[in-house]
Amino acid sequence: MARPLRFRRSPERWTASRVxxxxxxxxxxxxxATAVDPTFRPAGEWETRRFEMDNDDVALFIWDDDAAYWMGNTETPSALWRxxxxxxxxxxxxVARxxxxxxxxxxxxxxxWLEPYPHVSWFFLPVFMSKDGxxxxxxxxxxHAAxxxxxxxxxxLGFYEEFLSTGVLDEYRDEMSGKLGTSPQFDLVRMSSAMAEFTAAKLLTDAGYQVTPEIEVTTGHSLDFRAAKGNHQPLVEVTRPLPPTQRAADTAVAAVRETAETKTSGQLSEHGGGAVLFVDCSSFHDDQxxxxxxxxxxxxxRPAVVYRVRPNGHAEGYTKGAVPLDLDGAIEWV
Incomplete structure (x- = not known):
């Protein structure tokens, strides 16, 4: 399975004839393949080429006297393999621009339909235009409304557009957009689970915390976020239960218990405690x-926060244990 789009850099000298x-x-x-003129011109003294393949793949190549860069959702020519x-x-x-x-x-x-959502388009561009995804x-x-x-x-789309437009995750775009995956097989469960991390980041941001994703801990694992407000920096791990119609658990309550148990008996158990577990029930229907x-x-x-977010931004939930986060401005407690 191919990864999200990245650049290849060649330090060699390139000419139009060599390209x-x-x-x-x-x-x-x-x-x-067909070689066509790119739609846009880069700033500076760069030469560019665009290649369009018969199977709808596309590749871009840009070079100057010092280096060359390749990007494409197609196979890589052998001259660039190394x-x-x-x-x-x-x-x-x-080059990136x-x-x-x-x-x-x-x-x-x-x-x-993506054009009215420029931040969603830009943030997930590496997967929206990837080879397999x-x-x-x-x-x-x-x-599936994300x-x-x-x-x-x-x-x-409006929910995530509003959040991503804040720019709080821009620095982590490559890492976070890749969580959506680049599989040619559609997997609603996996992609919904990936978006739970974005929803959690929005809740933490709305509550006034600065979020940093993928925090390595001493067990060799990574937890999803550090939420910082001053010197207070608790760690957060997110899980998203499947609604009962998509799993063996026959009730929504059982789904919450089983999913949380899987997370706590594994990664959080090895971590040794201290992290806040976020249980995101946003995949549940109203009755569930x-x-x-x-x-x-x-x-x-414990501590844990169980919540459900709707695309209009309203979130409600409850806590278990002493949660070291002030989420009153982001979640309505029930």
Whole structure:
């Protein structure tokens, strides 16, 4: 399975004739390719090429006298096999900006319903345009409201657009967008679980915390977030139960208990305590959440926050144990 889009950097000298002979010819022989003028021009003294394959793959190449950069959701020509890979923030700004403009234009032409959501489009561009995940990730947002049940596409997209527009996760874009995955097989459960981390980050941000994802702990694991407010920096781990119609548990209450038990008997148990468990029930329908809200089941870990968020931004939930976070401004307690 291919990863989210990244750049390959070649430190060698490139010319237009070499690009044709070693890149275009390779692509054309294997896939059928057309070399076209890019839609945009980068700032600076860069040469650029765009390759469009017969199977709808696309590749970009940009070079100057010092280095060259390749990006594509297609096979890599053999001349670039030994090159190193770089994330978007690790290449010159002009290179990243040019590639971004080219691919965003492609994305919005192919999926015009994403154009009103520029921050969602930009943040998830590495997966929306990836080799293996470009269809499934767009389907998740288009047809499943980014994991919200009983909601329309615009409601789900609007929720994450509002949050991502704050920029609090921009620094972690490569890491966080990749959580959505680049699998050619559609997996609603896995992608909904990935979005639970974005929902948790929004709740923490709304409550005034600065979030840092993927915090390594002494057990060799990583927990989802550090939530910092002054010198107070608790760790947070997020889990998202499947609604009972999608799992063996036949009730919403059982689903919450079983999912939380899996998390607490594994990663949190090895961590040795101290982290706050966030149990995100946002995949539950209204009646399922009402059952959980009414019974408020234990989740075998303390401290814990069990909550459900709706795409209009309203969140309600309950706590177990002494939660070292002030979430009063973000969650309505029930």
């Amino acid at each position: 044709h002979d070693q890149l275009f010819t390779d692509l054309d022989d294997n896939l059928g 090159t190193d890979k770089y994330d978007w923030g690790e290449v010159p700004y002009q 040019w590639a971004q403009r080219e691919l965003l234009a492609d994305l919005h032409e192919e999926s015009p 470009r269809h499934t990730t767009r389907e998740f947002f288009r047809d 994991g919200f049940p009983d909601a329309g596409r615009d409601e789900g 959440w009402r059952a959980v809200r009414g019974e408020q089941p234990e989740v075998r870990h």
